[in-house]
Amino acid sequence: MEVKPTNSSFRQYMSFWGGQMFSLLGSMVVHFVIIWYLTETTESALVLAFASFFFILPMIVVFPIAGVFSDRLDRKKLIITVDSLQAATTVVLILLFAIGYTNIGIIFLFIALRSVFQAFHQPTVNAVIPTMVPKEKLSRINGLNFLASGVIQLIGPALAGTLLIFISVEQALWTDIITFFIALVPLILITIPKVKIEKEAKEESFKEEFKDGIKSLRTIPGVMSLLFMAMLINFLIQPISVLSSLFIYSNHAGNELEYAFISMGIQTGIICGALVTTFKKQWKNKIPITIICLIIFMIGYAFMSLAPYRAFLYIFLVNVSMGFILPIINTIFQTIMQTIIPHEKFGRVSSIDSTLSMLITPIGALIVGPLAELMGITNLFLSSAVLGVSVTIFMYLFSGLRKLDFKVITDTIPASEVDTPSIIE
Template sequence: METEIILTSTATQKTFKSYLFFWAGQLFSMLGSSITQFVIVWWITISTGSIVMLSIASFTYMLPMAIAFPIAGVLADRYARKKIIVIADSLQAFVTLYIIILFNMGMAEPLLIIIINGLLGLFQGFHIPTVSAIVPTMVPKEKLSRINGITYLFTGFIHIIGLVIAATLLAFLPIKLILWIDPITFIIAIIPLIIIKIPRVKKEKTLDKKNSFIKDFSEGFQTLKLIPVVSMMLLLSMFINFLIRPFNILMPYFVRFIHSGAASDLALISVFTYVGMLIGALITSIKKNWKHVISIYFCGEFLLMLPMVIFAFAPQGYFLLMGFAAAGFGLLIPILNTIYMTLMQKKVPPDKMGRIVSIDWTISTAISPIATLFAGFIADIIGVRTLF
């Protein structure tokens, strides 16, 4: 028997202020995670010198995340989202502490770290859809577009800082000390989360109180079918993700072994990427209304391919040229994502938002583990530059 839902708007000025407090804490957590992931990926790159190992590292991180997304979406619509975030974030902190212990005891082996890092991907798979699902319940509709743009603006800024900090610290400190930043930022981020109240979507006239997991998840697909524009965007995103995955995954190897670069060169390219994201996010935060959003989105997705062409033909050691290409890539990301997320948040019912977000992330990233392994093994045969 179906469950009849009456939607109740929960987003007010009070919840919006609470969201900003929560979001500020998440920025600290993001900073710690950014530094940690950069350091771990660079360590795997220089420790193994293997394209295949680098692709396996990404595969073991992405696969658990992709598996967790649909489960997390249903849980986020069934249970208290605040508890889910607290549990997922706490488990991530404990895993990072375990990695720190391994490095301090001299027991860190690339394969072991790769497997453990997969747990971080798993917990992120629960964190991301849940946090995304609470946005429309705490941010008023008229502020959604701008808050999405501002979110990408600050996200890009935090990642720039994280990359600069990580590259600088790698030149002076051992990894076992740098990794402590992540647990420290977790403590800072958890304080606002504990203090604020996250509203739960109200359901009324419930005719059938217990739905199975499969039924809940299938309702998300049924809802998605009723919004064809979002469905088309989602499918295109999956296709583009498959094409650009080698570009993202093999960049550390490309910089270190193809162009004889250092961690600072990889950080430089990454900083340019996030500077582009900052500019794109600034544009989206200033521009309130977009015209021809569908055309902008679909054209923009295909323009993301251009930087890969520039990287493939860049002369040896031309990291500045690569940086400008990466900045163009970064510029498009917040614009395209803001258009997509705003459309989704406006069209999807709040009580199904968790499931839709999880379906979105699942489909968009489901191809990533396959593309990751494909990229590693093919690049090992034909070369990274040729694959780009």
């Protein structure tokens, strides 16, 4: 049963949203602190690869289940429960650090548990939006969410790096507990509408929907090639995603603040690129522009791998340029998918793309560790960049990408109202 948002529910949502931004900041600090701790204490690409694997794999397993729970249970109680469990897990880790018990296995377990809690938290929070925000304000709220999240992800590493200079790891982790209580106050005070599920609604098994989505994709020339290229690109960027902290620490003798500075670079670029996509109303020659942007991104990847020793400003600027490209690539990809996929098939097609991207990500994360130990981080980054350029050019010249028909559907779905997958996750 559809819930009609009101101005009152919108005001309540804004207070809830403010709390969630603090919660996101706490999560960003925890992520930075844990990754840097593993980097500094182990200096191991294998350890970082397993850390990434243990974060991604639980999400893949839990996401489908979490989505069902978020639709069927009281969303307010579900958010409070998973957030409380996440905070309690952080408290346990703080206590273990305080007594000197810092086993790597315990940290992996901590990462996996946080992944499970976030897998429940993310779809539930997203599901709250259309029940509390009037339709005419959805676009602005989605834009505000994207911008505010970008700013938080920009501030998070800087805050975490600064904290680690002056206080210990366990003390820095208290940021997560503080932000949890800040987010909890408005959550307790607001009313989140309950959505009733229509029992007569047609039910299809996941297998049937997946097969129907694949069938839909195969009927549109070029779409499978586009998704396959996206999957390969996501696979090839795993080295920089998993090993950037070790690259700064081992290859360039960087400290916490210098790694934070580098981390802020790509987010700065993303914010700038997002502003461009906001003002750009229409993208012509979508496939050629996408190919060119991907090549530029991969060239930036190569430039980063070849950075002179401790040239942190150089690495920062390369990251800014790479980050700037990402929103352009993803916006064009979203527009392509929204244009060529039939509306009634869009949800399952999106889920197929997300599933494919997520399935290959943990595989990439696991492979990264041994390859880095064998080749070295610099060579791995450079090889991935060269392969990325090669794959992009090959897919454009020899696949069905150029056969995409953007006139299949002329009435496109507004980007602000659709959860569309990105070409680069």
